[in-house]
Amino acid sequence: MHRLLLVLFLFSCQQQAETSMATLQWLPGVWKMPTPDGVLVERWWRVNADTLRGQGYVLQGRDSLLIEDFEIYKNEDAQLVYGAKVKAQNDGKTIRYVAAGQKGDSIVFENPAHDFPQKIIYRRLSDSSFAAAIAGMQQGKYRRVDFHFSK
Numbered sequence: 001m002h003r004l005l006l007v008l009f010l011f012s013c014q015q016q017a018e019t020s021m022a023t024l025q026w027l028p029g030v031w032k033m034p035t036p037d038g039v040l041v042e043r044w045w046r047v048n049a050d051t052l053r054g055q056g057y058v059l060q061g062r063d064s065l066l067i068e069d070f071e072i073y074k075n076e077d078a079q080l081v082y083g084a085k086v087k088a089q090n091d092g093k094t095i096r097y098v099a100a101g102q103k104g105d106s107i108v109f110e111n112p113a114h115d116f117p118q119k120i121i122y123r124r125l126s127d128s129s130f131a132a133a134i135a136g137m138q139q140g141k142y143r144r145v146d147f148h149f150s151k
Contacts, residue, residue, distance in 0.1 A: 021080060023102050024072060026124050027052060031149035038065075042132075042149060050074040082109040082120055116143065127151075 033040040038060035047053050051073040057066045068086040075081050080099035085092070097109035097120050105124035112118050118136030125131055128151045135144040 021050060021074060023105060023107050024052060024122070026105065026127070026130075027054075027072075027122070029151055031130065031151060033147055033149045040147070040149075047071075080107070080109075084120070117145075 028044045028046050031042045031044070035058075038058040040056070040058055041064075042054055042056050044052055044054035051071060053071045054069070055066060056068045056070065057064050066087060068084055070082065070084045072080060072082050082097040082099070083094045084097075085094040095111060095114055097111040097114075099107055100110040100119075101108045107122050109120045110118060114136075116136050116138040117134035119134065121131075121133040121135065123131045130149050132147040132149065133144055136142070
């Protein structure tokens with residue numbers, strides 16, 4: 001009986017990981033958000049069934065300025081991880097966030113040990129738009145920055 005419960009538990013964990021990556025099947029593509037400083041762009045592509053990679057940059061006229069490289073992948077424990085390497089921050093190191101929850105087309109990644117943000121949120125709004133947010137405590141106050149991208 002204990003073996004059966006263990007097998008069912010392991011199977012349910014594997015299914016959750018599969019569902020989590022499936023939640024992001026809409027993300028590959030080029031997404032844009034106009035700002036006063038230029039157009040903020042997130043460009044995502046699928047590397048394989050378990051990995052998405054992307055870049056965030058700002059377009060200013062004909063120039064582009066790379067802001068960050070990011071990826072979402074399944075780690076060895078079948079958890080989804082969001083890794084972000086922001087130019088000129090964190091000594092060039094990738095900061096990792098683990099998927100903490102998902103519902104429908106929304107997913108939340110968390111890293112409570114990071115200074116800011118501690119949460120990264122992606123929510124699909126339609127086939128051509130999504131909302132993202134970074135949130136958490138910064139200098140003792142809660143802060144949230146929202147982004148609205150479209151194709």
